[in-house]
Amino acid sequence: MLLNTLRRNRGSSVAPPLVLIVQAEAEIAYGLRKILQERGYNARTALSGFEALGIVHTTQPAAILLDLDMPGFTGLKLLQRIQEHAPESRILAVTAHVEEYQNLASKMGVVEVLQKGTPVDTLLSHLISLVPAPSA
Numbered sequence: 001m002l003l004n005t006l007r008r009n010r011g012s013s014v015a016p017p018l019v020l021i022v023q024a025e026a027e028i029a030y031g032l033r034k035i036l037q038e039r040g041y042n043a044r045t046a047l048s049g050f051e052a053l054g055i056v057h058t059t060q061p062a063a064i065l066l067d068l069d070m071p072g073f074t075g076l077k078l079l080q081r082i083q084e085h086a087p088e089s090r091i092l093a094v095t096a097h098v099e100e101y102q103n104l105a106s107k108m109g110v111v112e113v114l115q116k117g118t119p120v121d122t123l124l125s126h127l128i129s130l131v132p133a134p135s136a
Contacts, residue, residue, distance in 0.1 A: 016042045016134040017062035019127065020089075022052040022078075024070045032065065035124060040134035049073030049081075056085045063130040065123070068095035068105070069116065075101065079108050090130040094118065 019041050023029040029045040036043035044061075046052035049072050055061070064082060068075025075095065082089065091109060095101050096116045105113050111130060114123065 014134075016040050017131045018042045018044065018059055019131060020044050020046060020052065020055055020059075020061040020064045022046045022049070022064060022070065023067045024048065025067075032120070032124070035120075036127075039128070041131070049078040052078065053081055053085070056082050056089075060086055061089045063090045063092065063127060065127055066091055066093045066110075067116075068093050068101055068113075069097070076104065076108070079105065079110065083109055092123075092127050092130060094123070 019036050021029050021032050021036075021043060023032070023045065024047055026047055029047060033043040033045050044055055046055055049070055064086070066075070066079060066082070068079070070078065073081075075093070079091070079093070082091070087109075090111050093101065093105055093110045093113045094116050095113060098113050098115050102113050112126060114126060
């Protein structure tokens with residue numbers, strides 16, 4: 001099996017890390033995805049908790065930007081389900097309720113919880129710090 005993988009990947013570069021952006025606001029999600037793709041990341045978006053779970057069931061994102069205030073799923077319920085299916089993923093969460101979520105989210109494996117409305121450059125720098133930049 002390892003030998004087959006090595007043969008298949010011989011001469012090819014390593015795939016860029018997958019970053020999943022779970023954000024109900026499409027404009028924000030697509031904007032972040034575009035910036036990450038321009039920087040060499042494989043970035044995907046999920047505009048709902050259900051869509052995020054579908055992606056997490058079929059892939060192992062290196063990092064996930066998770067909006068804890070998404071409609072449909074409570075943020076912590078979605079976080080729990082993501083952790084069940086992608087325990088290796090490094091998670092950065094955003095919420096309007098940082099004080100409320102901070103301790104519990106940290107106990108559930110979230111690397112950092114940021115305030116909604118954090119400037120995009122700051123958000124990106126925190127997210128990129130979770131996953132090494134792809135080689136040029």
